[in-house]
Amino acid sequence: MLSDGGDDDSSAPARFELQEDPSFWKDNNVQVVIRVRPLSSSEISVQGDKRCVRQDSGQSITWTCHPESRFTFDLVADEHITQESLFKVAGVPMVENCMAGYNSCMFAYGQTGSGKTHTMLGDIENGTRGNNENCGMTPRVFEHLFLRIQKEKEIRRDEKLSFTCKCSFLEIYNEQILDLLNPNATNLQLREDAKRGMHVENLTEHEVSNAREALQQLIEGAANRKVASTNMNRASSRSHSVFTCLIESKWESQGIKHHRFSHLNLVDLAGSERQKSSGAEGERLKEASNINKSLSTLGHVITSLIAVSNKKSQHVPYRDSKLTFLLQDSLGGNSKTTIIANISPSSCCAAETLSTLKFAQRAKHIRINEDASGDVLSMRLEIQHLKKELSRLQGQSGFTNNGFVCESPSAFKWDQANGTFSPLMFDKRATQRRDYDITLAAAFRREQEKEAKLKAAIAAKQIAEELVTQRSEEVRSFRMRLRFREDRIKRLEQVASGKLSAEAHLLQEKEDLMKEIEALRNQLERNPEITRFAMENLQLKEEIRRLQSFVDEGELERMHQQINVLEHQLLEALDWKLMNEKDPVNKDLSLFGEEAGDEKNEFLLVTGYPK
Numbered sequence: 001m002l003s004d005g006g007d008d009d010s011s012a013p014a015r016f017e018l019q020e021d022p023s024f025w026k027d028n029n030v031q032v033v034i035r036v037r038p039l040s041s042s043e044i045s046v047q048g049d050k051r052c053v054r055q056d057s058g059q060s061i062t063w064t065c066h067p068e069s070r071f072t073f074d075l076v077a078d079e080h081i082t083q084e085s086l087f088k089v090a091g092v093p094m095v096e097n098c099m100a101g102y103n104s105c106m107f108a109y110g111q112t113g114s115g116k117t118h119t120m121l122g123d124i125e126n127g128t129r130g131n132n133e134n135c136g137m138t139p140r141v142f143e144h145l146f147l148r149i150q151k152e153k154e155i156r157r158d159e160k161l162s163f164t165c166k167c168s169f170l171e172i173y174n175e176q177i178l179d180l181l182n183p184n185a186t187n188l189q190l191r192e193d194a195k196r197g198m199h200v201e202n203l204t205e206h207e208v209s210n211a212r213e214a215l216q217q218l219i220e221g222a223a224n225r226k227v228a229s230t231n232m233n234r235a236s237s238r239s240h241s242v243f244t245c246l247i248e249s250k251w252e253s254q255g256i257k258h259h260r261f262s263h264l265n266l267v268d269l270a271g272s273e274r275q276k277s278s279g280a281e282g283e284r285l286k287e288a289s290n291i292n293k294s295l296s297t298l299g300h301v302i303t304s305l306i307a308v309s310n311k312k313s314q315h316v317p318y319r320d321s322k323l324t325f326l327l328q329d330s331l332g333g334n335s336k337t338t339i340i341a342n343i344s345p346s347s348c349c350a351a352e353t354l355s356t357l358k359f360a361q362r363a364k365h366i367r368i369n370e371d372a373s374g375d376v377l378s379m380r381l382e383i384q385h386l387k388k389e390l391s392r393l394q395g396q397s398g399f400t401n402n403g404f405v406c407e408s409p410s411a412f413k414w415d416q417a418n419g420t421f422s423p424l425m426f427d428k429r430a431t432q433r434r435d436y437d438i439t440l441a442a443a444f445r446r447e448q449e450k451e452a453k454l455k456a457a458i459a460a461k462q463i464a465e466e467l468v469t470q471r472s473e474e475v476r477s478f479r480m481r482l483r484f485r486e487d488r489i490k491r492l493e494q495v496a497s498g499k500l501s502a503e504a505h506l507l508q509e510k511e512d513l514m515k516e517i518e519a520l521r522n523q524l525e526r527n528p529e530i531t532r533f534a535m536e537n538l539q540l541k542e543e544i545r546r547l548q549s550f551v552d553e554g555e556l557e558r559m560h561q562q563i564n565v566l567e568h569q570l571l572e573a574l575d576w577k578l579m580n581e582k583d584p585v586n587k588d589l590s591l592f593g594e595e596a597g598d599e600k601n602e603f604l605l606v607t608g609y610p611k
């Protein structure tokens with residue numbers, strides 16, 4: 001039985017600043033955030049301000065009923081957090097991940113009335129954040145996404161970078177997929193193929209070119225969602241909704257055309273309420289049991305993913321619900337996922353709050369991409385290596401030898417107007433001038449070579465990144481084939497035990513084989529592409545190595561020769577001066593190229609130069 005916490009529970013909750021960790025996503029693929037909503041007026045009327053949780057820091061929270069349990073997460077957002085602050089710590093990094101080419105997914109979990117829709121959509125009717133502080137994560141994400149796209153296009157104008165964004169909005173209601181942008185389309189089917197991965201057949205996709213257009217789709221779809229009044233929430237969402245944006249980018253570099261896709265999924269799950277407290281009956285009860293079934297499958301999927309990452313299991317039951325089947329790439333694929341678990345702090349929701357905290361804690365242990373890590377890791381290492389190479393080459397833009405420093409061609413500028421190096425202006429002037437021209441040209445040439453090397457290294461890095469994407473695709477296709485095989489084994493077991501007829505099995509077998517053939521065909525088509533990328537990668541590495549040795553050996557040698565020539569000329573000029581000047585003071589001063597008695601000599605006398 002649940003018991004209330006101590007007297008502390010009713011005290012006003014503490015406030016905590018959310019500390020962002022800028023390097024979080026470098027090492028993690030799943031972020032779990034807890035959001036505590038303020039007490040509602042109905043909760044206050046039932047239980048006063050008695051709370052079942054106490055926040056201890058920006059990362060930890062204690063469930064204060066019996067037995068007290070402490071939980072630690074990536075972030076715990078207190079009751080006072082604004083929509084904007086939450087967006088900054090969870091939404092902005094999500095967009096950045098997406099711009100970096102990762103599939104990104106955010107989903108809100110929690111009991112009915114805990115604030116999922118408030119978090120994911122908020123007030124979408126009154127514009128975006130500039131004039132509406134209550135608008136939620138999704139509109140803010142799109143506003144930021146289009147700002148970033150604009151900025152990126154400007155920065156990479158030379159590469160003719162272009163983006164296409166297509167939005168879709170669906171809900172899963174009673175285990176059926178409905179198109180929220182086309183309410184006439186019901187019971188849509190999930191399909192999986194090697195080209196598009198997991199997708200919903202015939203789902204409406206609208207191209208959007210700015211945040212306003214994306215918001216328009218959001219408002220239109222949200223109005224079509226199944227909403228009903230329950231004991232816990234006057235306007236309770238009775239379905240899971242998934243707003244997806246497919247971002248396609250194209251650019252050119254070093255004569256190579258690049259093409260990249262990434263998905264942005266924003267998911268508002270239906271409430272994880274207990275049927276008793278939700279007051280559900282009739283149609284509502286059917287809805288509630290479907291919601292609970294799919295959410296418990298989500299829980300099983302998470303448990304299996306943890307077992308898979310601990311090498312204790314190999315099977316993940318994605319197919320047991322539409323929700324997990326649709327989200328499988330976000331949960332177990334090449335994706336960066338944020339889970340916002342919403343909770344009520346009220347004592348009257350203690351059981352649901354504990355269940356949400358436990359769910360969130362389990363999700364924290366998911367380690368995705370494990371099976372692809374070998375390949376992807378080696379590609380990442382390759383990119384890191386190329387980056388190092390690049391910065392090393394950039395660092396070589398200054399060269400020092402015997403106190404002679406060349407930082408850029410401008411360092412070779414010879415100031416004739418000031419009359420410096422006057423001895424060189426006599427009979428040997430023409431030869432000296434030519435030597436300087438040669439030196440200057442060599443410096444420019446080196447600068448251009450470095451530019452070229454820089455470009456080549458950037459291209460090599462991009463190719464390596466493409467290669468990473470290709471390999472991930474390959475792994476996904478492989479996983480798909482694995483799943484087909486697992487299904488076949490299961491069916492054969494059913495045939496053996498008499499649960500499935502041989503005819504039904506053969507029909508399904510045929511369909512699966514067709515799919516597998518298609519997957520293999522696609523893989524075959526893609527293989528030459530991968531090889532080509534690998535080849536280009538190798539060629540670029542070779543080019544860098546060649547340019548490197550050119551700098552290390554040939555060019556360096558030439559530069560030494562040029563310095564020797566210059567030193568020799570300078571000594572000659574000094575000898576000439578020594579032979580022609582009698583006054584030692586003027587003789588020394590003349591080393592600076594000035595005649596005795598001019599302004600510079602006066603300066604040296606004032607500052608105590610010996611007479």
Ligand SMILES: Nc1ncnc2c1ncn2[C@@H]1O[C@H](COP(=O)(O)OP(=O)(O)OP(=O)(O)O)[C@@H](O)[C@H]1O
Binds near residue numbers: 036038079114117233
């Ligand atoms: N952080 C918050 N600050 C202020 N009000 C909030 C907050 N979170 C939720 N609310 C309010 O609580 C009520 C229920 O929230 P919401 O509809 O977002 O819950 P939900 O989890 O989506 O519920 P359901 O699963 O039933 O759809 C709404 O009136 C909402 O405005």
